[in-house]
Amino acid sequence: MRLCARRPAFTAVHGFAALLDGMSWVCFRQDTCSYEVLVYPDGMVSSNWTSKSRQNKFSVSWKDGRFPSSQSCPGGCQVFGDVCSCGMTEEIRPVFSQMPTVSDLAKLKIGATPPISACSECDGSIRVYNQGQTVDEHTVFEHQGKFYSNKESVVLVSGGFEFRNPPVFLPSVYAETRRCGVWYRVT
Numbered sequence: 702m703r704l705c706a707r708r709p710a711f712t713a714v715h716g717f718a719a720l721l722d723g724m725s726w727v728c729f730r731q732d733t734c735s736y737e738v739l740v741y742p743d744g745m746v747s748s749n750w751t752s753k754s755r756q757n758k759f760s761v762s763w764k765d766g767r768f769p770s771s772q773s774c775p776g777g778c779q780v781f782g783d784v785c786s787c788g789m790t791e792e793i794r795p796v797f798s799q800m801p802t803v804s805d806l807a808k809l810k811i812g813a814t815p816p817i818s819a820c821s822e823c824d825g826s827i828r829v830y831n832q833g834q835t836v837d838e839h840t841v842f843e844h845q846g847k848f849y850s851n852k853e854s855v856v857l858v859s860g861g862f863e864f865r866n867p868p869v870f871l872p873s874v875y876a877e878t879r880r881c882g883v884w885y886r887v888t
Contacts, residue, residue, distance in 0.1 A: 744867025
């Protein structure tokens with residue numbers, strides 16, 4: 702990381718902010734934060750966010766049963782003993798691109814509140830609530846008084862691996878590219 706090259710002429714310049722403090726100045730620079738998941742030999746995971754989160758191992762539903770291992774830790778990952786530590790991001794995507802069957806609704810794991818708008822397709826045992834003309838991640842399905850969001854949250858792991866995002870493992874607010882504040886004091 703670099704210190705601000707010189708004292709800014711104003712309090713905010715080129716993505717930097719400076720607070721003047723007598724003879725010294727403090728420079729705030731934004732850097733992208735990264736997130737990592739620890740993958741254990743049995744496929745269980747833990748967040749590498751803090752020392753406490755590392756202690757919380759749990760099983761996840763890996764796509765196609767495939768996950769990184771310390772013997773074949775992919776690029777973008779590091780081996781620590783028998784654990785593979787990999788970068789990760791969250792992705793929200795639609796499950797269906799057209800009207801599902803009643804049995805297909807079991808694939809939807811995220812509930813929804815009853816929509817304010819009227820249903821766009823009201824015939825049949827499944828009602829559809831769309832914001833537009835297409836079935837996408839904003840679509841809500843209703844069946845027997847229960848509401849389902851047409852989306853899935855997955856954690857994408859370096860090397861092309863992914864698993865269903867368990868509730869509260871990687872909240873959406875952290876999944877977007879975030880900025881970490883890095884403070885430098887120059888005297």
